[in-house]
Amino acid sequence: MTSTNSPVQRFIRRTFGTALIIGTALTAGAAAPPVNEAPAQANEWGFRPTDGQRSEVNPPAFSWRPQGKDVSYILEVATAPDFSSSHYRVEDLRYNVHCPPQGFPTGTWHWRFAYRTNDGQQSPWSSTRSFSVDADSATQPLPTRAELVSRVPTAHPRIFIRPEQLADLRQRAQTDLKPIFDNLCKQCDAMLAKPPPTAEPPKYPEGMVRNSDEWREIWWGNRVYTMKALDGAATLAFTRLIGGKDEYGQLAKRILMDCAQWDPKGATGYRYNDEAGMPYNSRFARTYSYVYDLLSEDERAQCRDLMRSRGEEMYRHLFPRHLWSPYASHSNRAWHFLGEVGLVFLGEIPEAEEWLWFAMNVYACVYPVWSDADGGWHEGVSYWRSYLDRFTWWADIMKSAMGVNAFAKPYFASVGYYPMYLQPPGTKDGGFGDLVENQTPDKNATLVSIFATQAQNPYWQWYVDAVGGAKPQNNYVGFVRGAMPAVTAKPPFDLPSSRCFRGTGQAMLNSNLFGGQDNVQVVFKSSPFGTQSHGYESNNAFTFNAYGERLLIRTGRRDSYGTDHHKNWMWETKSVNAIAVNGQGQTKHSANGQGEITDFACTPLFDYVAGEAAKAYDGRLNSFKRRILFCKPDAVVIFDTLDAVEPATFDFFLHTIKPMDIRSQQDIRVQNNGAACQVAMLWPTDLAITQSDKFDPPPRPRIKVVEYHLTAQTSQPQRQTEFVTVIRPYRADNDLPGNATLEKTPNGFALSIPVKAATDHGNTAPNTLKVTFNPATDNVQALLLDNTERLIGSFTSENK
Incomplete structure (x- = not known):
């Protein structure tokens, strides 16, 4: 019999509790349904960690194919492939993803899953997959649901800031953060003089052609209209909390309650127009948290009823699909806006805790999706900037409300290199991706400055300075971020x-x-x-x-x-x-x-x-x-x-x-x-x-x-x-020196190209680049020669 007091078993007991120590695998129940392990399709997240993979994070975020509706999952992780030794076990998982609350000891591990139906039948176990973690794997556990919920303030405000921070922020509004605060007051005074309209915006007329110019005017126009009203209300409410006029709070309350009259399934409904629905939900939640003390209980109840309907609509659209097929573009910001709603209404709307927990599981297990560990972004620099800028709001919110550091993920250790290499200072092109033509690097400065500060990366700070510097964020998010710790810039002389x-x-x-x-x-x-x-x-x-x-x-x-x-x-x-x-x-x-x-x-x-x-x-x-x-x-x-x-x-x-x-x-x-x-x-x-x-x-x-x-x-x-x-x-x-010549050879091609490449000796006379290519061996060789046929440099694709 296996010892019950091995080092690994002691670790498991200490970390996860004795309820998770199992000596042998459970036997599947009678008439057990099968496990669907069909390989992931191109638009699916897939089984993770991949079999035999070194995990970049510890613990890894586990993911498996959903097994149908109304089932719960069991996950086991063991040091032995037959699961005969002590292992991590968790039951009654609602999601087909799971990130444990603590890391694993370094070494090789094995994992499998099963599921139970509503009538208690347990499936056979899935195939066993292995992974390894080492000292270089980034530590990134997800605290338990109960732990996360316990960290959220029970009082308001609870989004971007906590009640216990107000005194300090009010003092800073009169000292180091006074310029931003004064600008916020100017914005609020302008809204007092001319409040934003709050009549419900129109729906599409019957028969309107989707994607037509007329359709687009309403589609995007309703987003702009909603943002003006509710982000304006959030600005008013936040500024009043930090020491602004009482009138700011009263106008914020009035706008909030006016917008509460809008039909949740109407022009700003999430499923009807998500470009209006997403900012409605997030900015309504922020404003509610900031004016909570000004609302009567009846007004709070009205807001809760409204947001229960709107939040559940978002949740039903995202869950469970987004956990396995997360490549819908808009959904990749909708999930953290739902998280904001869940956080604000935690303890007030019965479903809010589920929305918040879902958002945290998306963050821990299925985000970011368009990226790689090198820092790349599939959708292009325009969408990179747009989506990650929004995500940094959620990163700030998670940190203040729940103590979770989003930037511990490996992707964020490389994120600043993508714009830096794609758009060096002075570049007029945005590479590949939607809406990238004529994009200029100065637009990246503010976002990269956030990343540079979070990662304390001196090269990224150099890039920010070189493209014109980050513009001040004269809004409530910029105020919360305050005087971010300085990063000393370093030019990338030593980078490739x-x-x-x-x-x-x-x-x-x-x-x-x-x-x-x-x-x-x-x-x-x-x-x-x-x-x-x-x-x-x-x-x-x-x-x-x-x-x-x-x-x-x-x-x-x-x-x-x-x-x-x-x-x-x-x-x-x-x-x-x-x-x-x-x-x-x-x-x-x-x-x-x-x-x-x-x-x-x-x-x-x-x-x-x-x-x-x-x-x-x-x-x-x-x-x-x-x-x-x-x-x-x-x-x-x-x-x-x-x-x-x-x-x-x-x-x-x-x-x-x-x-x-x-x-x-x-x-x-x-x-x-x-x-x-x-x-x-x-x-x-x-x-x-x-x-x-x-x-x-x-x-x-x-x-x-x-x-x-x-x-x-x-x-x-x-x-x-x-x-x-x-x-x-x-x-x-x-002009150019001469022309390139090509010779067809028995093995492929031989090129000779006159170039003006300078040498270490200051030679700028015409040099010669000689390149051979052999398609049969997939081999490219190059020699750079100066005008005396002296070798300056060489390259061989087989010996990189």
Whole structure:
């Protein structure tokens, strides 16, 4: 018999209690239903921790496929694969996820789950999966439900601030935080003079076409209207709490009770218009907590009845779906707005505790979803900034109300590198993702400053300063954050100039991080997230920027989400610098349209990235490998190899802001203001090249945009083809030294490219880049030689 006093067993008793120490596995009941262990689909969270995985956090957050309605779950974790030794066990779990309240000792562990039906039948145990934790795994337990609830103040306010903090905050409002407080008072005085309207906003007229311009005006207009009323009320109520005029509180109360008359299933209902429903629910909850002492019991009861209906509507939409299929974009902010409602009405609405506990389980087990541990973000920098800015509110709320540090998650240890590498100071491009065109890095400063402070990361603080500094947050959230602890900035001289976010399938190749005016940049995408949601661009696509200007771009403008142009141009392969097969692009707007970054290397002279995107072509390709070699900053070499299931023609797309000067297939000039590049399409040699400034289909007439689209098509259908392309940037008032030449060799290709790369010796005379590529061995080799044939640097893709 196994000892009951082993070190692990003593740890389990000390940590989880004796009720969780089990010596042998339970036997399944009679007529036990089966366990569904079908592999996760592309849009599902999956079984986690993955079998054999080293967990980045300790304890790991467990996740398994839901087993149907009205069941409860049992989770067991053991040191022995047969579960014969002591282990962690928890029963009566309502959710198909669980994060234990304490970490596990380092080493290898095993886990399994079962479920019970309402009539008490227990299923067989699931398959056994293993994971390991080590000293480098971040400690991130989730306190028990009872513990979390006990930490929440029983009195109000309880959101962003606690009752016991009021005295100190009132003193600071007259000292170090006086500038922000004075600005809040100015905003409140303006609302006293002209209160925001509180009549219920309109619903959509019968027969209105969804996504039409008229529909959008009401859809977004109702969000703006709701925010003006209820965020205004929260500002008034908060400022009064911190020492402002009593009139602020009375106006906040009046606005709150006026908005309480709005139909919870009407124009601002969560399911009717979530863009209005989400801010309604969160700002109503905040205002209620801040004016609680001004409300009569009847008024409180009216607010509770209203928010019980609104909160339950959100909860029913999110639970249980979001715990297993968490990739609905809007749901990734709805869950923490529901958490705010649950927190404020805890102890007042019967369901509020469940809403709060659900939100905490989403945070601990299923967040963030569009990211990787490297700090990447699938949906692009615009949605990154929008969603994570909102999440930082919940992070502040969790910390003040429940003592939970959101920034302990591994993702947040790298989060600031994504904007830093995507948008170095002076960059005019936003890479891939919805609404990223013409995004500038100064918009990232405020959010990155929050992350820099939380992580005490000096490089991120340098970035904040370099892009113009964080703007003061003259609102109640900014007041609560107060004078954040200073971070000493450190320039990234000792960081690599390029970075790969492999889990989200994006690589940013930069010649330097210090300024877009001197930077040459390639952004490459080949994503395991596919083309879903707001990260819809095709895989193995790239953008190219030089000297502060966009040169080879992703195209189109979102006139409204899901319109003809959005769906049938921007979601299509033809809108980006990628390749189509027989005129057909990749599976669009789908989690199944997947790519993968298969290789990445960053060295002082060379960067290299490779991607595979065949899965995204709906069975038309066996393979599509794109390899990009960047000789910093002078030349980008792209080797493409495609293997089709049957003979096909291939279309190579390029896109620009200004018309391309097509002098020949080997000499295509692109210019945008003071920056330019030459594109040499060296292989195949007989491409049919056309250029157009037409979108098919075009955006709505109100969108005024002209962009240029080049198509280079192969001449004859064939199963296998290769493209060799060289891009050389230059300043428009200069010229290029010579032209690239290509030789077809028995093993592949040999390139010779004249470049102007400087050496450590100050040599700026024309140098030569020699590159060989062998498709059979997937090998890329490069030599950089000066004008005396002396080796400056070399690169081999096999020896990164």
